[in-house]
Amino acid sequence: MAQEYQKTVLIAAPGSGIGKIVTERLIKDYFRVIGIGGKNSKEFVDVLNQNGYSIDFVECDYTSESSVIEAFNEVKLLTPKIDGLLIFVGGSLFSKTIEDISYTDFRQVLAVNLDSTFLIGREGYIWMKEHNGGNIVFFGSTTGLRPSMKKMPYGVAKAAIHNLTLSFALEGAEYNIITNTIAPGYVMTDRHVDELKYKATESEDTYENIVNKIKSKNPMKQSLDPEDIYPLIKLLLTTSHIHGQVIRIDSGQILG
Secondary structure, three states, rough: OOOOOOOEEEEOOOHHHHHHHHHHHHOOOOOEEEEEEEEEHHHHHHHHHHHOOOOOOEEEOOOOHHHHHHHHHHHOOOOOOOEEEEOOOOOOOOOOOHHEEEEHHHHHHHHHHHHHHHHHHHHHHHHHHHHOOOOEEEEOOOHOOOOOOOHHHHHHHHHHHHHHHHHHHHHHHHHOOEEEEEEEEEEEOOOHHHHHHHHHHOOOOOOHHHHHHHHHHOOOOOOOOOOHHHHHHHHHHHHHOOOOOOEOOOOOHHOO
């Protein structure tokens, strides 16, 4: 008996820290998942398929308009429409004070975060407009709501994505295109865990103490794991009423 899927979701960067967990969970919850991305995402998808999952993948350079358009054209050969679009592309890339940030640095961070979200979001929007709508989920950050030291370009890019959400939601309402953004705090992805462990080896502090310091930044004194974000993602991929929102998931950190 053929698998009956709930919805078809296109994921940009399924091999990202949050994307890995979400991709697996969506498949287990009977969503059809198609991924687009670079080398790391392709390697992750290959491993999934080798382990009995079923996911299509198209390679893509997120910061190239022609590459994004070409990737969408290839995805359209795999499915007549998408019901959801998830964009995990992004990253702060570096920590520098304002006087040390070159224009090239600034533009690179904006390209990886903002330009990619616009390009992928626009192509998804156009496609959904042709097929009676769908749900788009962008990823912002609490850094886009409150600045973090040495993360200025990242905060600017994420703040712009928060505003991008409003425009997509305003114009998309007429076509049943639901757009929202998730703004997480510090997420304990594999990359972040490795960075914290390395930081511990380079200092006199322990990994446990460093994690506790991160937890102490929010009033609930807890860490945020990728798994904790999944229920919100699933809700935003299926809702027809939550619209044009930037939803924080940060254990109340921004309240401090």
